[in-house]
Amino acid sequence: MSDFEKTRSPGYLANHMARLFAHGLAERIRPLGLAPAQFMTLLELWREDGITQRDLVARLDVEQATMANTLKRMERDGLITRRAHEGDARARTIHLTDRARDLQPAAEEAAASVNAQAVQDLSEEERVAFVAAMHKVIAALKG
Amino acid sequence: MSDFEKTRSPGYLANHMARLFAHGLAERIRPLGLAPAQFMTLLELWREDGITQRDLVARLDVEQATMANTLKRMERDGLITRRAHEGDARARTIHLTDRARDLQPAAEEAAASVNAQAVQDLSEEERVAFVAAMHKVIAALKG
């Protein structure tokens, strides 16, 4: 009938691939008590502690409501604490707990291992081109 | 501290890219009364009507529980009906409604337009390599 073929559709493949990445990561960081969105958020907090929800929303490109819920779960799970922001009573600064700080090496190693498995059958050039293509696609979809 | 950089992580980029694809598709098919997972399911049913939930699970590589819930919403929304399977009292066959059949051209056009926007800054070779790389990554992550 139509020639729309899911195995040739970048959007379909992107969805499928992202689900497999998420599954692989979830499996490896579950023993650490982490979930994928929490890990993604920790990546930013390991880089800079004491930032606000607004900062995280900007850096991770998710909706504010999504980040609010992720932070609530992270607070519940003892990964972050929040303090009043000096100079802006609306905002709160977000701070890593010792537990969250300690998880960094193991969590990053887990993520690196999923990435390694994912690109294991790509040559170095293919891998570089693949990452560059994803950047271009992300930019095009944001525009 | 660490050299884990999200903009170089295939997994991070895959997640970000998939969210942007889903957003673009959702925006375009919302006027049709469709959501992305429903569209993905319709792609298979437009190809072959009267299959079972089990068939859809195998073809779309989602968990059975995920498909069960998607089908429940599609039934609620008047996109499918279900009938007793002849010869297997556990299964039910899934059938498109007229409304779902009528949506095919517009929905596929919407998906094609998201794909076109996504790859607009890739050359033809880059586009082919990108799709091939996603297939390889999917295979590697499934293995």
Place this chain on the structure above:
DNA sequence: CTCCTTTTAATAGCAAGCTATGTATATATG
């Protein structure tokens, strides 16, 4: 034929994404 295992589907409960809305504080403007 009976019992055990496998298969098909439904349901519960959670994470993570979204839109839409509300609330409180900051800031800008008349």
Place this chain on the structure above:
DNA sequence: CATATATACATAGCTTGCTATTAAAAGGAG
């Protein structure tokens, strides 16, 4: 200053994904 707009965050409600569990039917081994 007063009021209007903008910003920071929370909450409600939805979809889509997952795991784990259950129920019912089918199929296979004795």
